[in-house]
Amino acid sequence: KNLEEGRCLHAGIKRTDLSRDSYLNNLLIAMYGRHGSPADARDVFDKLGASTTIFSWNLLITAFVSSAKTQDAAAAFSRMPQHDVVSWNAVLSAYTRSGRTPMARQLFDSMPQRSVVSWTTMITAYTESRHLSNAKSFFYKMPQHNKTGLLEKVVILFDRVPQCNMSSCNSTLVAYVQCGYLDQAHKLFARIPDRDLASWSIMILGCAGNRQERLALEHFGEMLLEGIKCDEITMLGVLSACNHLGLIQEGVSYFVMMVAELGIDPFVEHFSSLVDLLARVGQLREAHDLLRNMPFVPDPAACCSMLGACRTHGDVELGAYTAANEEFGIEPHHPSPYLLLSSM
Template sequence: MAERDVVSWNAVIQASAETGLLEKVAILFDRVPQCNMSSCNSTLVAYVQCGYLDQAHKLFARIPDRDLASWSIMILGCAGNRQERLALEHFGEMLLEGIKCDEITMLGVLSACNHLGLIQEGVSYFVMMVAELGIDPFVEHFSSLVDLLARVGQLREAHDLLRNMPFVPDPAACCSMLGACRTHGDVELGAYTAANEEFGIEPHHPSPYLLLSSMKH
């Protein structure tokens, strides 16, 4: 099958997915003249984007030599569709198959830990990512860990990570920190976070100040 034909099929599959035509995606995939990894992964993305995890799992199981992209699509898809434990199971299976993960895979893993409140696992995966796998974390990795720490009430640890990360913090992480301060009643730490420009909070953005105001009532 010519490379341009593969690209054409994948483009049609992707376009069908973006318009929500999942039945058409399935029909198109069955008609692909030569099912290669690119076609399989494009179809996986289509299913995941539309929330059709059952179909994604069935296709995933049929792929004989799954690559990093295949695993990452499933891990991110499960993490984003309330199948967090399955995302972590896939991650373990991927490592057992000897496939080295990358930054994108780890975003899904940390997201799954975040949603499940798995603080020890989340911290361990973050450390493994840096120390064992040699992956340089993005601001999104730090933000996910900040959110996880804050959610489970480890506010000081979350605040220290927010302050010491080698990036300007993501405003969303700062708002998560403030929300956790409100939930756990730490007005002082919330006020300190909102008042310091080093945390990346935009001066004219109302959300942090609304959260701070709600803490004081």
């Protein structure tokens, strides 16, 4: 129940033959890890000697991670004779929890095998560090192949959780919406008793990315009615839904509400989404003005959207000006803008 009782139990075990039982010692490592005593966990681990297994190593790393001992976790990982996906995910979590997102990304890229936990760990890290474009990119880049196999693994893991905690529910939601299984996602979403910001954002982004844009906007309205305060990620999903539906008045209104009412500072991705929306519906001058006056260097995607709209609506002059002006951030060696310009 607490660390002192655990130590007393451990002291009693040491006086019996059970002290050599590897399974029991693994339980002790886990117990010390849960109660924030990685030094005791390491002491038990060291005494296992040749009886250590990959399970023992994973428990030790988890104990270090739980106590924010990132360097110790990484050092244990490097000493392991072999790794499994649990080992990789534990160290990945250590890096993201300590704010070392670039190191986490390097580790993620070197992983021989990734699970849904690996992907959601990175998505959460990028979200919390306000790297919105990376979070969105990871959300949509989760493997599309073998969808059924991925979902089966997620559901099995989810069913093993004795009680639906928020983390397991949200991880399963991500897997469902990423694979396009919106019906299953909505059933699970309805079962979550106290949905948090992440739950709502996952559903809004998932619906917006799976051609259920109006449902995304409905969820956004429900979210506000429940008093959940949205963030930058949520608003990306909302603006994306408006963009795909061509709802210019709603898109502009949501953008204004985000800034004026919700106090959210827009990022370049929000401006780019609004530029794309204005350009798509033919309001090229307004889109151009926003592209020119946004407090960021426009990203290439927004500039390409602008050029594509100029081609569609036959405004060669504005397209040529956008492509030639350095302030729009078009990369000189990026071929897409010039291909669009040449086709006008």
